[in-house]
Amino acid sequence: MKKFSIKIYPENVELQAEENATLKDIFFENGIKFDFPCGGVGKCKKCKVKILKNNGFEEEVLACQTKVESDLVIDLQQREQKHHILNEGVNRQIELKPLVRKIYVELPKPTLEDNRPDWTRIKEALGRADLKTKVSLLQELPEKLRQSGFKVTIVITEDEILAVEAGDTRAKHLGMAFDIGTTTVVGYLLDLNTGKELAHVSTLNPQTKYGADVISRITFATQEIDGLLKLHREIINEINNLIAKATKQAGHTPQNIYTITIAGNTTMHHLFLKIPPENLAKAPYVPVVRDPVIADAKDLKIAINPAGKVFVLPNIAGFVGADTVAAALAAEMDRGDKIRLLIDIGTNGEMVLGNKERLLACSTAAGPAFEGAQIACGMRGAEGAIDHVFIGEEYKYTVIGEVFPRGICGSGLLDLVAGLLEVGIVDQTGRLLPLERITHEVGQKYKDRVVEIDGVRAFVLEENEATGQRIYITQRDIRELQLAKGAIAAGIEILLETYGARVEDISEVLLAGAFGNYLNPHSACRIGLIPATLEDKIKGIDNAAGAGAKFALLSVEEYQRAIELSQKIQYIELSAKNEFTSIFAKKLKF
């Protein structure tokens, strides 16, 4: 059989491959990490790679569909991330005006007639008498100026000179934006000269091993010896790993980064800054700080240029953090007259309602059901998860990675319960009906799937005939989902009530985050997570928090907007509302 040579960048390896092997096979056989979200059937189009031609042109192909017919050079820069995270944020045009800028100057050399101090020379060249700097810059300044013949690049924020680099280094001007989620940390390496994304990296939040949700992390931070320090170090180390990985991917070094922006929920925010989160978890749920925090990278041991700055976006309240601010920024909740509803559903459901005049936010303890936790066969939206289910005349489901299913994730659960409601297997109260009560014509077709498992009624989605292993949901799972959707639905209702608006006043429902993006709007409305009349107004906006962090990195005006949003968005403490319990109880019904 004929063999061809395959060169792979950025790994910089050369392999031998057999004729007609797919790139997917080659990657698999040679241990090259690459994700095929749809299982390699050419459906999701996520496995795009670049084939570099001799003439300098590139061709983009799907790795799962492309067979080797000649020697190839392949560039994997664009490869998908390992985790099932949405890569694209909200896209909108912004004027590039980064938080940290680079200015190249050629200064007049000192003479007896002009022996101004080095620092004065720089400030006057920029025409800025008000600029501050650190002693450490002054310590290096005379050498930097003289080794470069007084031709230097000045790295500057709004009011401070961070560094003076010898020569013209404007071309190397990077920044990174991070969205620190409770579960996943995502980082974006951006070229601050062009706004272009050079790399996109992500990883599991390593704090997960000390607790899956924010409450368990707060408990660990508060009760364990050095608990806070441990959680802090975990996230700092992981951020540093991501910085190293992203810069390597892009062929740069962390030294070229002077700016980092950070979005995260209030707990992630506090842990990142080593600020005790204790009071977030107990009434009256007081954060230590809402304001934006600008820290020296050095102080936080963030491994970028030692003179760099970390801009931590502001929070709104204890359970509505900088991630919501960033999402609201990405979605431009501060623009327009129309009332819109932004929902970011995770362990908590954070919501922002309003328009440019007025914005309200609340957080509901939705519980982890939407993330697949505390569900009998639940799992996160990773390979092997049933992510969509169709129950009707026909029965079918889809699995992430198109493998044999290992469990069911949030969006699958939503579809499933919506379907079971539709075909009369689950009633309005959430009861998984006993066989004799299933009277719906279509529902009767599924009777054999309704069984008892460990004494609890359950509905079986799939059974592995070889192993006997079953994927199912139980009555208890349905109750979990009810609690979750009830909390969010009640939050929406109270927000609307406080705002003095009706459901029909909402012009758009923006769903941020992976779950929000993957869920089927019809199912969400069918189970009453979102008012039914809004079904056509639902729009997924991907990882909006990450997008907001990117915008803030690229533009000081966007950063300012984030601050204004954090101040403008009025927080509604649901637990302080007398009517919450009764509304929640009402919303438990499907």
Added chain:
Amino acid sequence: MKKFSIKIYPENVELQAEENATLKDIFFENGIKFDFPCGGVGKCKKCKVKILKNNGFEEEVLACQTKVESDLVIDLQQREQKHHILNEGVNRQIELKPLVRKIYVELPKPTLEDNRPDWTRIKEALGRADLKTKVSLLQELPEKLRQSGFKVTIVITEDEILAVEAGDTRAKHLGMAFDIGTTTVVGYLLDLNTGKELAHVSTLNPQTKYGADVISRITFATQEIDGLLKLHREIINEINNLIAKATKQAGHTPQNIYTITIAGNTTMHHLFLKIPPENLAKAPYVPVVRDPVIADAKDLKIAINPAGKVFVLPNIAGFVGADTVAAALAAEMDRGDKIRLLIDIGTNGEMVLGNKERLLACSTAAGPAFEGAQIACGMRGAEGAIDHVFIGEEYKYTVIGEVFPRGICGSGLLDLVAGLLEVGIVDQTGRLLPLERITHEVGQKYKDRVVEIDGVRAFVLEENEATGQRIYITQRDIRELQLAKGAIAAGIEILLETYGARVEDISEVLLAGAFGNYLNPHSACRIGLIPATLEDKIKGIDNAAGAGAKFALLSVEEYQRAIELSQKIQYIELSAKNEFTSIFAKKLKF
């Protein structure tokens, strides 16, 4: 013989003393460090101590003159320093408004209806939305607030909260002002609630062991491995020693200090901040920074409260530093219509001329003659130095400490040469005349003091008959003095010329520093150091640099004035003036 009990504070020791013993004797016998600048003859009035009476009153007495006639309690707080440094700065009334203030607040406790973040709660209590802080404060904030029941003292600068202390700590509010001289470092511990000086400490600048003057220090910093680091560490350690000593004396701890102000010449300034001084020593004499530098005490390893700030006063130019700015501030050179001349004579002579409209400054390389260096029998103004000489019909001299003389210091040298001119032993060209040319009637009386020593003509001041050791000045010494006075006199002339003023326009000549304070104005004018017509206008203003540093510490307005002075005072580079050499040559004559 009757014995009495003597209690001594702050040493807190109890001694037995014989009736009629002087306090001086008691101190000496018991090893209690105390200086008697005039040797204990009741002349200098510098050995004042407080006797604490039973009724709570105090009586101030001279330790050298007071005999024990009863049990005594003595307070030595006011004791003189070991070095011959002037303790009193310029005294003037200022409004107490320190660079760092303390504000006590009782905050409302958080509730579900008011769950503002801790940091917001503090800012809003102060009514200051613009205040910044460090992450380290946020890390400690929740505990500080809750352990104190939300009653805290806020430590604040103009725009930043440095610390939050549990409870009401306003009473403990200290600051220190330092004058870092090339030779001597002086520190003042001030109570920022009252402006009162709690302690006054001083020491030899430990950098002296690496070089006596600024040029040799710059050479060391530039050419030795880790030279800059060594010099930097020496001064930081010594400052920390002085802080420890002063706070101990006053019964406080360094933890209670949040503010330090620093005045020093430009080289001392750079070395203190570990800023390379290299370019100060070579044309075109460029400092790295003129602006005030505000550094974190922690970053500089200054051992005060870790959240404290170091305010380093601004420079004017490479050879006119923050010490001159501080002296000009103390002397209020920025006030009044009358033209005044401020001179600080050390190794360099720094001068400021002008009034509130316009100020000029220059620095002349006077050389170390006025400090007694490079003079055959020269020494600093310490015990054993001849500090005043009278030659006329009578011959006499005074010695610091009233001991047998060990050498001659600057002010003595000045008197001596002035006297020798008067009695015709030295002529206008500075020549120490051969015996046959001494024709002046009075001068002839001193003929036997004019001798040859090692082949050079000399004038003998004193001879120890027992040892044969002589104290004398040589022709070479007189030449050194000529160079020094010529440089300063030329500086004065060029300043006046540049200013467009005449000698008679000067309303006052202010002499700062030890030498300036001790010199005999008549002698200074006789040798032409200062124009003769100004003799009655000469006024010593003690350690004006230290006084200025104290003012800046006590009042943010004084600190601002220091900044304005540093910007307003126009530096005249003498080496860039074509006429300097000819004027200097002319001024060499007596």
